[in-house]
Amino acid sequence: MTAKSEGKSLLREVWDALSFSEIRTAMRVVLSHMFVKPVTFQYPREKRTIPDAHRGALGLLRYDDGAERCVGCDLCEAACPSRCIKVVSAENPERPLSRYATEFYIDITKCVFCGYCVEACPVNALAMTKMYEYATADKRQLIFDKKRLYEVGEKHIEDAKRYLYAHNQEKNDAESFQYRYKFPHQVAGLTPPQDS
Amino acid sequence: MALKPVTSPDVEAPPIRLTVDGQQVEAKQGVSLYDVISQTGKTIPAMCYHYTFDPFGSCGMCLVMVEGKKAPVRSCTAKAEAGMVVRCEGEDLFLARKKAVEKHLTVHPLDCPVCDADGHCELQDMAFQHGVTNLVNAKPKGLPEDRRSLVLDFNMNRCILCGECINICKDVQMVDALQFFKKEGTTHVVAKGDEGLVCEFCGDCLAVCPVGAITNKYSKYVYKPWQLKKTTSTCAYCADGCQMYIETSGKGVQRVTSPLSWKNKWGDRAETAKGHGGLCVRGRFGFQYIDSKERLGAPLVRTEEGFAPRSWFEVMDTVIGRLKALKAQHGPNAIAGLITARCTNEELYLFQKLMRTAIGTNQVDSSARYGHLNFTRALQHAAGVGRVMNGYEEITKANVLLLIGTDITETNPVASLRVKEAIRVYGAQAIVATSRMTNIAKLASHPLRIAAGSERSFIQALVKAAVEEDLVDEAATTAAPEAFAALKAAVGGLSWDVLTARTGTSRAVAVESVRLYAEAPKAVILCAEGVTRQVEGYASVLNLVDLAWVTGKLTRPGCGVSALPEEANEQGAVDMGVAPELLPGQALYGDEEARGKFATAWRCSLPPPDPSATLMEILKRCRDGGIKALYLVGENPLATLPASTGVREALEKVELLVCQDPFLTETGRLAHVVLPATTFAEKDGTFTNLEGKVNRVRPALEPYEEARPDWEIFAALGTGLGYPMEYEAAQDVQREIMKLLPGYYNLGEARPVIATPEGYLRNGFAHTVAVRYAAGSEADGARPFALTIGQVLYHSGKLSTRASGLVQLYPSKGRLQMNPEDLAQLQIGPQDVVRVTSAGASVELRTEANPDLARGTCFFPEHFNEPPIKDLAECVVDPTTGVPAFKFTRVAIEKH
Numbered sequence A: 001m002t003a004k005s006e007g008k009s010l011l012r013e014v015w016d017a018l019s020f021s022e023i024r025t026a027m028r029v030v031l032s033h034m035f036v037k038p039v040t041f042q043y044p045r046e047k048r049t050i051p052d053a054h055r056g057a058l059g060l061l062r063y064d065d066g067a068e069r070c071v072g073c074d075l076c077e078a079a080c081p082s083r084c085i086k087v088v089s090a091e092n093p094e095r096p097l098s099r100y101a102t103e104f105y106i107d108i109t110k111c112v113f114c115g116y117c118v119e120a121c122p123v124n125a126l127a128m129t130k131m132y133e134y135a136t137a138d139k140r141q142l143i144f145d146k147k148r149l150y151e152v153g154e155k156h157i158e159d160a161k162r163y164l165y166a167h168n169q170e171k172n173d174a175e176s177f178q179y180r181y182k183f184p185h186q187v188a189g190l191t192p193p194q195d196s
Numbered sequence B: 001m002a003l004k005p006v007t008s009p010d011v012e013a014p015p016i017r018l019t020v021d022g023q024q025v026e027a028k029q030g031v032s033l034y035d036v037i038s039q040t041g042k043t044i045p046a047m048c049y050h051y052t053f054d055p056f057g058s059c060g061m062c063l064v065m066v067e068g069k070k071a072p073v074r075s076c077t078a079k080a081e082a083g084m085v086v087r088c089e090g091e092d093l094f095l096a097r098k099k100a101v102e103k104h105l106t107v108h109p110l111d112c113p114v115c116d117a118d119g120h121c122e123l124q125d126m127a128f129q130h131g132v133t134n135l136v137n138a139k140p141k142g143l144p145e146d147r148r149s150l151v152l153d154f155n156m157n158r159c160i161l162c163g164e165c166i167n168i169c170k171d172v173q174m175v176d177a178l179q180f181f182k183k184e185g186t187t188h189v190v191a192k193g194d195e196g197l198v199c200e201f202c203g204d205c206l207a208v209c210p211v212g213a214i215t216n217k218y219s220k221y222v223y224k225p226w227q228l229k230k231t232t233s234t235c236a237y238c239a240d241g242c243q244m245y246i247e248t249s250g251k252g253v254q255r256v257t258s259p260l261s262w263k264n265k266w267g268d269r270a271e272t273a274k275g276h277g278g279l280c281v282r283g284r285f286g287f288q289y290i291d292s293k294e295r296l297g298a299p300l301v302r303t304e305e306g307f308a309p310r311s312w313f314e315v316m317d318t319v320i321g322r323l324k325a326l327k328a329q330h331g332p333n334a335i336a337g338l339i340t341a342r343c344t345n346e347e348l349y350l351f352q353k354l355m356r357t358a359i360g361t362n363q364v365d366s367s368a369r370y371g372h373l374n375f376t377r378a379l380q381h382a383a384g385v386g387r388v389m390n391g392y393e394e395i396t397k398a399n400v401l402l403l404i405g406t407d408i409t410e411t412n413p414v415a416s417l418r419v420k421e422a423i424r425v426y427g428a429q430a431i432v433a434t435s436r437m438t439n440i441a442k443l444a445s446h447p448l449r450i451a452a453g454s455e456r457s458f459i460q461a462l463v464k465a466a467v468e469e470d471l472v473d474e475a476a477t478t479a480a481p482e483a484f485a486a487l488k489a490a491v492g493g494l495s496w497d498v499l500t501a502r503t504g505t506s507r508a509v510a511v512e513s514v515r516l517y518a519e520a521p522k523a524v525i526l527c528a529e530g531v532t533r534q535v536e537g538y539a540s541v542l543n544l545v546d547l548a549w550v551t552g553k554l555t556r557p558g559c560g561v562s563a564l565p566e567e568a569n570e571q572g573a574v575d576m577g578v579a580p581e582l583l584p585g586q587a588l589y590g591d592e593e594a595r596g597k598f599a600t601a602w603r604c605s606l607p608p609p610d611p612s613a614t615l616m617e618i619l620k621r622c623r624d625g626g627i628k629a630l631y632l633v634g635e636n637p638l639a640t641l642p643a644s645t646g647v648r649e650a651l652e653k654v655e656l657l658v659c660q661d662p663f664l665t666e667t668g669r670l671a672h673v674v675l676p677a678t679t680f681a682e683k684d685g686t687f688t689n690l691e692g693k694v695n696r697v698r699p700a701l702e703p704y705e706e707a708r709p710d711w712e713i714f715a716a717l718g719t720g721l722g723y724p725m726e727y728e729a730a731q732d733v734q735r736e737i738m739k740l741l742p743g744y745y746n747l748g749e750a751r752p753v754i755a756t757p758e759g760y761l762r763n764g765f766a767h768t769v770a771v772r773y774a775a776g777s778e779a780d781g782a783r784p785f786a787l788t789i790g791q792v793l794y795h796s797g798k799l800s801t802r803a804s805g806l807v808q809l810y811p812s813k814g815r816l817q818m819n820p821e822d823l824a825q826l827q828i829g830p831q832d833v834v835r836v837t838s839a840g841a842s843v844e845l846r847t848e849a850n851p852d853l854a855r856g857t858c859f860f861p862e863h864f865n866e867p868p869i870k871d872l873a874e875c876v877v878d879p880t881t882g883v884p885a886f887k888f889t890r891v892a893i894e895k896h
């Protein structure tokens, strides 16, 4: 304010200073905003509605009969551009000839939420959810293991399904079961979904 | 003939010219058109073709247009003819090939995500290349997986009926264990007889299957190719020196694969004379020991309460302190060392250097002493060649192969493929003299079932027959008339009655065999444990040299005498001078000048040749108390030698027994200190294979827990003992060896061999020959059965018994194998216990019929010792080489 503004007469400057004109202008803006509906959300008291296509934390899904969908094919790992997935697979001792993941890790700190893994998955075992609150003081918690991933999937199953629909990966359970792989063919035991 | 003349150089065919894509090409008439095209550098898709066998023509991918023909033709089965005009590319061909892929895919399950071939599948590649994205009416076969066989699962849903598995098994392995079989309207690949597989389990069928129809039980579903790190290394089981890919994930070794694969189908068949790139059952399926939970994870020290883990620092301090004290008190000859020939060349070199410099004793030996030294010493002495005379190519291209005392298909399976190829492709005659009708004997033109343990007499009979029938080579014998006269006199002293009675063959058989051998332009003798590990093995090898010499086969190219060592680097152990009589490069330790050279290079004086000690002498001195400290590297004499040698007493007597091994062995349990060593898969270095080719060993894994490579431990010990060994890596040792033995590391090629028998024939031959043709003692009538303790295909030494995969294939059965007629005569049933009695011991066990054994012989695998069958044998030490012979004995068998 000390610098002399250009193009103002001295008189005008003195008047502005005496009448606090600048403060008045500022107050006008403040007061006018007090009566406008705020655009920010009062997070965490208030939460936003998230669109179905939103890319949030990843979860692993089960079929409706409780069987793990994931066949441990590792295509998600191959597709992941930031290399944050690790799958260890084996033959399922309980159901010979079926392949499953014995271990599954997603390092969510590295994940760039591109959704490629979900696209790569041939059985729609992976999906993104609307979950985004997993801040922690312990970074190790951010390497999601198989148990955690299935917990996420279970908790957010409806969102996950909506994600898959939104991304054109699944239409509805009955129809998708037509093209969803049951591996290998000679392994029995996957019951088609009841009409949902 | 079903041969492809283009790749069999011996087949005569007129040269022709034809045009491929506008380019003039020369070829031989009648060869596969596909081969002609691939010679021009073009690769056209082919799913049922592999260069190692004849074209089969089932997949319909290798289509080309030949001028004058309306439809595309299959180039693999089409024969090249003069003036053909061939087109390999074009929209029409692309679409025709695409149609072929689609045809395969319409009956395909498309379960790539769970298929073990995913990412390494030719059908997948072809579908991708030809843009097959939309299949209508796909109808998978829906067959159950065939899991009846050991190791291999057959999923016929994925089979494209290319026949590669059947063809490689029939043509290359000559096992012929697989066949097409029609069941309920679908063609399957099944084991012969539609049962579980009975075969050599080489896994070559698995390697060439272009899809996921054959899968490996030991790595089922546990990997995707992109998850694995692939390390090229050399197999550590036998001396064939096969190259292998060790594929590892964070969880250890997941599978082992071979250069032979459907992906390498564009080879030149002439090259297979040097090897086809495959592996045997041990190499491919015996990897589990590498990251086995039984591995030693930390150095152990024996305390009152048993073994206690200690830090490396502490243990090395103890060992060095104890060695120093013993040396100060009793002199350097109170210490001795033994090392296994499964170590790398660098380690073997460093070990003998450590013993001779830092410790200062010449009491150092390796497991090559169990037999291979009989061969190298004899050949060095007689022909100036300290190793086998023939490489793989010479074996493959020999006209006559004389196999004596070798179960080559069991001990050196991939080398046996060279013999098989000689028989199949090059039409060689094979004379196989053995007491077991092994697989190679079944394929041989002249299988001779000789009595067990009579190899020595049989060799004598051959030499005698050659001399008597005048099958001798003029030039060779006239050059050394004195030697020849002496030989003549020596064989004259042998009686045919004795020889035929011992061998169980007639004079006519010996004459026929030797005639065949003598008259062949290229003839190779192959021998192994039945000669080198038997009593008087050294003399027997010299007798074989006699045979080669009198028939003019010793110096002629393409001929020679060769032996098949058992462990991976026995030749290397000899070459690195890990024997009291040898220095690196097989210089004689007794040679003042050679010793001087190494003393200068190592900046230290070397111990005098006296006292030296070989393996058996070392054990004897341990027993007598002369040796107070024994350092064993990978050696397990307690489990190897029969009890009658007093091995246990020797090991219990020493004041300091240090065992360095990846596992806690029987011997290790007696040790005061156990040092954890690594397996070959964690090592850098080289192995010298039986041909004399130096092959790289590369680390595929980090050392298991606290285990360290052997060379590192040697270097630390040397330095601790006051002889600085400052090597940072195995390559530093390698550089030192290169300096001392220039030319040793010509990696990749076996060095040519020139035999120089002149000196040997002139000096001393006449004096020693008579002894070599002495008849020896009579068999004892009270113990009518011959017991051989030998190797089986599925195992190698004791090491393979730590590989769960191989144990599944061939577990310890604890049964004595006998000829079924003998069993019937003695009225022994499978549940009956028999008592087997030898001169010094007896054991009780059950029996098992094995029709491959000659009557009067019985067999027990050397890898197992339940019940303690090895203790039946007595041990005879060769007077010249100190090689202990203990794999053969005479026994009496009675029903209990």
Ligand code: SF4
Binding pocket: A069, A070, A071, A072, A073, A074, A075, A076, A077, A087, A101, A117, A120, A121, A122, A123, A124, A125, A126
């Ligand atoms: S792509 Fe799907 S089925 Fe395959 S490993 Fe990943 S989550 Fe499992």
Ligand code: SF4
Binding pocket: B108, B109, B110, B111, B112, B113, B115, B116, B117, B118, B119, B121, B122, B123, B124, B158, B211, B212, B213
């Ligand atoms: S064989 Fe090939 S195409 Fe068939 S399922 Fe396996 S990977 Fe897929």
Ligand code: SF4
Binding pocket: B165, B168, B169, B173, B175, B176, B177, B178, B197, B199, B200, B201, B202, B203, B204, B205, B206
């Ligand atoms: S494993 Fe070897 S021997 Fe057995 S069927 Fe396959 S190719 Fe033949």
Ligand code: SF4
Binding pocket: B158, B159, B160, B161, B162, B163, B164, B165, B166, B189, B205, B208, B209, B210, B211, B213, B214
């Ligand atoms: S099993 Fe494999 S190699 Fe054998 S015919 Fe079928 S696809 Fe070919």
Ligand code: SF4
Binding pocket: B235, B236, B237, B238, B239, B240, B241, B242, B278, B279, B280, B281, B282, B283, B284, B412, B413, B414, B415, B796
């Ligand atoms: S054991 Fe011998 S033949 Fe078998 S893969 Fe190893 S080196 Fe080759």
Ligand code: FES
Binding pocket: B045, B046, B047, B048, B049, B056, B057, B058, B059, B060, B061, B062, B074, B075, B076, B077
């Ligand atoms: S490669 Fe010629 S038909 Fe298969």
